[in-house]
Amino acid sequence: MTFSFDALSPADFEDLSRDLLGCELGVRFEAFGPGRDGGVDGRHAAAGDMTILQAKHYRLSDFDALARTMQKERASIDALTPNRYLLTTSRPLTPPNKDRLATIIGPSLQGTWDIFGNDDINGLLRKYPDLQKSHVKLWLSGAGVLERVLHAATHNFTSLTRDDIKAKLTVYAENPSFKTGRDILESIHVLIVSGPPGVGKTTLAEMLSYAYLAEDWELVAIRSLNDAFTHIDDTKRQVFFFDDFLGRIALDARALSNQDSDLARFIGRVRRTSNARFILTTRAYIYEEARLQSEALSTGAFDVASYVLDVGIYTRRIRARILYNHLIVARVPEAHIQALVEQNAIKKIVDHDHYNPRIVETLTNADRIEEIAPTDYPAAFIAALDDPLSIWDKAFRTHIPSRCRHLLFAMYISAEHGAEIEDLEEVYNPLHQALCRRFSLSSGPKDFEESVRTLEGSFVTISNGQVSLINPSVRDYLAQYLTDSALLRAMAEGMATLRAARALYEHFKKVPGVSGEDKAAFLISYITLAANAVNEEPWKPIRGEPNRRRWIGMSYSGQVELLRDWWKTSKRQEFLDAALVVASNRDNWFSSWADGRIMPRLIASLRAAPKAERENTTALVEALEERLIQILDSALDLDDVHRIRTEVLPRKGHLAQRIGWSADSAAHRVIAELPNSLEHVDSESTLDDFRKLVDELGPTVGATPAEMVRAKDAISSRADRLRAETPGEDALSVRGHSTIETDWFTDEDLRNLFAPLLWSGK
Template sequence: MSYDFKTLSDADFEDLARDLIGRLLGLRFEAFCTGPDGGMDGRHSSAEGAVILQAKHYAGSSAAQLQAVMKKERTSIDTLDPARYLLATSRQLTHKTKAELAALIGPSLKSEADIFGPDDLNKLLRDYPDLEKAHIKLWLSSAAVLDRVVNAAAHTFAAIARDEIEAKVRVYAQNPSFSESAAKLEDQHVLIVSGPAGVGKTTLAEMLSYAYLAEGWELVPIRSLDDGFASLNDAKKQVFLFDDFLGRVALDKHALSMKDSDLARFIKRVRSSANARFILTTRAYILEEARRVSEYLADQRLDVSKYILDVGIYTRRIRARILYNHLLVAETPVEHIRALIESGKLADIVDHKNYNPRVIEWMTDRFHIGALSAADYPAAFLEGLRNPKGLWDTAFRTHIDDRCRHLLFALFFCSEYGDDIDNARVSYDALHHALCNRYGLPRDPKDFEEAVRILEGGFIAVSGDRLSFINPSFRDYLTEYLDDQVLLRGFAGTSRRSDWAEAVWRQGQRGATLGSLNPELAASFVSVAEAFQNWPTWKRYKADPRSMVIADGSNASRLKLILDWWNHCKEPRLIAAALALASSPPDGWNSWRDSEPAIELIRQLRDGDYFDEFPAAEELAQLIEAGLLRMLKSGVSSDDIEKLSDAIEENQTHLGPDICTAMNQLIADEFAEIYQRISDMDSESTLDEYLNTLTRLAPRAGLSKAQIARATDAVSERKIEVADKAESAEAPAFAQKRDDKNPFDDSDLINLFTPLLRRVSC
């Protein structure tokens, strides 16, 4: 692969030149930032004298511009008087240009061969492929790799444009966390990236994912473990990315109790496969709370702690590079950069106790800078670090109108990953209409389109047919802003989806003490609960109408929500709504989404400790059980058999005998149709796990040793068929540590940012 180096910053190019030429000569260069009179970007000292390396990143500039700057450098070169001078440049060079540069440099240049142009550097990259992989920003920003990332993203919920991906790669400041996390991931196959909010967990996870993608792996971003199980294919090299897997704002203990066993099972599956990697991100405090609540995450046999990586610790040089990259990529006005340098506040920003990449991103964003003069920029930057919430507060309260605020409210209660524009519009129209009527605000049919247009780029991102918040910190801001019971009661009745209603309810419960009641808010959802029976849980996929995708919360989650509301307000209409929903659930009961929570709900209804005051507890339990029985008799996916059987086994004292009989028949059917079931399984680890599952379930269904032996033989035969097809993944070559031990004082800091005055103004 040949590079023109245009995607690299000056600092990135200097790092690359030091590593390549140092490897060629067998020398270790000290790192120095470009300075006004330093004349060196790398130095190797020895008894024979100093070897000085200078890097000039002039890709796209004219030969005359490069010659002019080297003419100015002559005084510094003569002052340094090195034993040997080396020049690396990204500007294309001819023989004539090299000769002219040699004359300008003077006697310190021992040979024209010590001038390295882009062709020379590309040859060194081919000679030292490990260095190419070590400089991830170089190859991740290449056209071929970007195309792979874009094509992979186009088939996932994380679909983003090419320029967005390229910007992320350019902004990323490579640091030891990348190689350390890559090594952990290769060793354990699973990596949980944890740390405080905004330190770069998602960025690190994405860079790791993109690196695997560039190595020929398939990238599979997932929003649930069900997505992961459905996509896992051991015959392919796959890297799974589960961003913020325990929630962005607060841990839902109930949801975790239902899913932590699936997490343990998925981790086990990934660890057993040579061709799978699993990257998860979460905030440190949420992970610790989850480990306290979850028996699975706390299980020492799972030893989940070894996957944890805290990316909140950055050296001064790395902090400076993060700021530098953001200023460069955001094309920050040159006068604002000059103000930062001349104000003397760069060190205060980089060393600030609240330093956070998320704040850096916001304070270099054009939307925010546009409201600040250059003179005010340094002080505003420091204020943003002192009070990060204030960044959003002023903009939210004073820079946008009510129709825009209403859209942000509506989007907040949609999926935390964003939502389809159509879904967002439905939620917005209902909420906007209600708020305008309540507060006497004007309303126009085009308010949604106008709000999207105004907010795009500043508060929200529009990617294809999806809307999402442009920065997770704004969701954090709204979480506190919407801690308002009166406001939420007005929102409740405008719900048009059960998951949106649940998000409003959870927000209302935020911070409530255990067992506290919220009757007024709960009563606000009565009309919504009555509408659940008419809202579909599935819908046609736009890109392929033959496929179905999730449209809303499951029927089981809706019933739990209704019962939760009833517990708080004892409204009789909620009893009728629950019975009606259980009698005729939209789209029927689904084994994947409903089985476990529905069985748990039956147990709770019959236990007496949960809904002892609910007057129709047994009637509701019977309706749910009848629906589950119909589901079992109509057939269940093999993937759902184990967890469904486990749920029934655990709660069988609260279930009727027909449920257990139907479940045992499903297990028997798995054995009877074993050859058909395993025909699509494509790896030995998947087959082994399936056989282990069947062997474990067989006694429950009273199956004989002969039936188990037949299944074992079938699996053995299938393993022979797929053995030659399975391709073991080679360890990626990008886990090389970078040296960051050189000192980085205030003069280095200034020298790093000074070239931005030239590059931004060009």
Template sequence: MAYSFENLSHADFEDLARDLLGQETGVRFEGFSAGPDGGIDGRHATADKLTILQAKHYAGSPFSALKSAMAKSRPCIDVLKPSRYLLATSRALTPANKASLAREIGPWLQSQADIFGPTEINDLLRKFPEIAKANLKLWLSGTAVLERIVHAAAHAFTVVTREEIESKLKVYAPNPSFTAARDKLEQGHVVIISGPPGVGKTTLAEMLSYAYISDGWTYVAIRSLNDGFAKLDDRTKQIFFFDDFLGTAALDTRALASNDSDLTRFLKRVRASSNARFVLTTRAPIFEEARRISEHLADQRLDIAKYVLDVGVYTRRIRARILYNHLAISGVSQEHIVALWQSHAVPLIVDHKNYNPRIIEAMTDGPQMRDVTPASYGAEFLKALDNPSRIWDVSFRKHIPEMCRHLLYALFFCSDYGVSLDELRVAFDALHQLLASKYSTPHGPKDFEEAVRILEGGYININGKTVTFINPSLRDFLTDYIDSPELVEDLAEAAQKADWSKRVSDHIKAKRLWRETSCKRGYTAFISVARRFTILPEMKKNEDREGVWSYYDLSFGGRIELLLEWSKESDNAVFVQIATEIAANPSRRFDAWRDGQRLVSLIIRLQDGAEYGSLKGAEKLRTAIEDQLVTMLNGYIVPDDLDSILDSMEGYEQVLGDRVRTALSDAMRAQFERLDSLIEDVDNESTLDDHIKAIRRFAPLVGVKDDVLVRAVATIELKKSEIEEVSSAAESPTFPASIRRESDKFDDQALEDLFAPLVYGLR
């Protein structure tokens, strides 16, 4: 594999040169001051000999620029008088180029063979492949690896372009968290990367996932546990990635309760599979709250704490490298960089108590740079660290027209993972028309296209047909900015989808935007979208993949739950009436996976004297939901879903009534009668193990004879053996985290050495 080195920064290239030429010559190079004179990047000194290494990262630059830089370096080389001088450069060289450089270097060059261009460096990388793999940024930049990553992402829920991956690689600063994450992942097959917003959790998780992809693993990025269970396959090496798996808003206890058991089940399945790895990210405060209120996450037997890696504490060296990398690849002018250094702001930024990679990214590439002069750059950078919310405040309020703010509001309440342009247009059109009419501002049919054009590149990314915020810090800003009770009432009235309206509702609760006196009036704003809950589709056909359907909106059980919440808050019976229409529709079939446990919970909460029992029409709704649960149990239901429903019924059997208990018993017996069809498409052993546990639990509850149970277990074991025949246990990944040993010392001189190539125009 040949590398172009374009994704490496000057500092990265220096590190690579020291590692490679040190291995080739059998010496260990120490770092050496760079400085404005052209610099020396490595030296090895003994009692009577001095070997000097210089690295010049000039990929894509004209040869004249490299030659000029070498001329500037000559006085420094003459002073040192090395016994041997080595030059490594990323600039392609001809024999004539080497001869020209030899003349600039002078007598200190023993041979032109000591000038290493890209061809010679690639030869050394083939000779020492462990160095290539240990240099993660270089390894992932290889053409074959990049193509593999792009191909893998195209088969996940999102599309990642080569350009996006390369841009992330350019600013990534390898750090010890990568090694720690890889080790945890190999030890327990699961790593939960936790930390405050903006510290690089997602970047670390992506780099880890990409490294596994480069080692031949199948990438499975998921948005829900439904995706994970559906795609788990013991016959294939799989790396699962679930970003922000607990969400970004304050936790709803009941919502967590309906998902945490599925999470623990999936964790156990991954842990039991030799061919699966699971990488999750979450914000630290939300994760701690989840552990506090979740019975399953707090389970001592699961011991979830051993999978958690807290990130965000960076050494001074890593902080400096992150800042350096962002400045090196951003559009920040040379004048700004020089002014930033001369204002003495760089060490203050690196050492700031609020240092955060997300702020670094925002202050080196974004609309907030529009009015920042070189002279004020250092002060503005420090102000952003002092008060992170101001990063987007001025540009959001003053630099974009009203229609653009409306589009960003619409995007904020769409999925955290992005939304299609078509879906965003629907949300925008409704909201924009409502707000423009209410406040008598101009609006027209082309406003969506115009708003997208203005925002793209500065506020939003468009990848294929998917729109996302350009930087998560913009979402963080809007979380705090959207705090007007009147605005959220308008947002509620403009909602077009159930899940969008739920996010608005959750935001209202999390921010406590409606006082008790305004709740009743405020929640009635949801009536318009609530009336559409009966017809809004739950699933949608995938336009890009024939025959594939995806979850598109809240499940019908989730809609009923949301309607009851609104009814309780507003004391408005219309929400219960709509919920009853949903549940009483005989043609509607509720999904056991998404709604099995929820239906049981709703029946219990709707009984007289319970949470929703006092609502007008509660009994009629309860009966309709009970009918749906019975229909579900009488239909085709897999052992896992039935086992979960049985769990949710425990202790409430009498409350649920005879019809439900009878249907449950019939469903458990049917598991033995339909076993062959139930396991026909199962392709992982851990799922089959769960099936065995489930039927062993069902058998004594419904009087299944021992010989029938034995045959059923044997049938499942036979299916497991078939999977084992075509499966092989995955070996640990072959990529090492690093072969370099960084010194803990990183003083102001080291900081100056690092930034010299940027400050003095050597990048």
């Protein structure tokens, strides 16, 4: 593999040069800065009796620029009087180039063999291949590796291009978290990356994902655990990635109650599957709240703490490298960098109590810098660290028209991870019209299209038909901005879907000072929407694929539960009537995986309610019970029936007796039919779970010993076939650094790191 070193910053290239020449010469080089005497570019290292190594990463300059720089530094090299002088450069060098450099450098150079150009460095990398794997950015930027990563990533992170991935690699500051995360994944196969907002959780998870992709693993980016159960396949090497699995701003308690046991179950399967890895990210405060609320996440048997890597703390060296890399990749004008240096802002930024890589990324963005004069840049940077959400405030309030603000409101209530353009337009148009009517604003038929075009690149990104907020902090800002009750009530009048209405109402409930009466009054705006709930399907056709449909987020039982809750809060009969229509409509197909777990809990809660409530919900309970029995009578996996039965058993006292009978009958039927229904199962750990379930359920649901033996024999036979198709387990070869030298990083080190950015020709 040949490297161009484009993804490395000058400081990264210096690190690589020290490691390579250290291996070649059998010495350890220590890092040095230019020093106060100036004139020496880049980093130096000393070992033994004064051997000096100098690294020149001239990836964007020609040979003449390198030669001119070396001429300027000749006096400084002579003043150091080294016993041996070594020069590395990322530029290709011809023999005449080396001869010319040797003449310029002078007597400190023993010979042209101590000048290492691009080809020489690639030769050393081939000689010491393990070094490639410890320099993660270098390894991932290799031509063949990058193409494999790009090909696989475009099917999962749909907004990424080759340039996007290279940019991510270039700004990434290598740190011990990569190796720690890699070691956890290789040891127990599961990693939960936790930390405060904006500290690089997703970046670390992506870098780990890229490393697996580079070694031909299949990446499966998921939005639900059902996606994970559907795709796990022992015949493939797979890495599953679940970003912000507990929510982006606040814990989704409803989702947690529906998925925490599934999470424990899927983690168990991954741990027992040699060719599966599972990477999850979450904000630290959301994770801690989830642990308090979830029995599955807090139980000692689950031992969730062993999977967690907290990335909330960076050493001073890593903070400095992150800022340094962003200034280089974003090509921040030298005048702005000069202002940071002259006003001593570099030190203030790196040492700031609220230092955050996301703010660094935003404040080095080209569009942002265009708006800030060089002399004002340091103050703007520090102000953003003092108040992170202020980054978006001026642009949101003064730089975009109201129609664009309405689009961002629609984004906020549409989806945490982005929305299909057609889904966003479905939410935007009625919301925009409602706000224009309420506040006497003009509107036009092209407002949606023009708003998307205006916001692209500044507030949103668009790729493959999906619109996403350009940065998660935009969502944080909107959450803070949307606290005006009058504005939220006006938005409620423009809700077009139950999904959006639920998101808006959940946000409204968290506004300080909102009372029970306020909530009831707010919900009145939803009465017309509720009457049309029966027409809101959980699935939509996929564009260009008429025979396939995509899940859009709320099951029929979820709709019923939502409408029931709104009825209880508002006391408006219209919501309960709408819930009954959804539950009774024969055109609505309730499914085992989307509805099966919710329905026993929902039915039991209705039956256990106070008498006054029960008198109003009898018809709804009966309709839901009929639907649950229909599910149990349909074709089910052993997993499906077990999940439903697990919800039924503890609630038998509040469920009709026929529900328990139907659950047992379904389990018996599935066990008896298991020998003919295993070909779709591609995970040995899933089969192992099935074997345990046959032993656990069989005797209690009436399965005969012969039926149980046949089922387990079929499971063993399928497992044998899978093992024959399963590739051997290979550990991830890329390792990363376990340490980044010493954590002692002085003010002089800080000045030395950033000084070369001000020197022309670098």
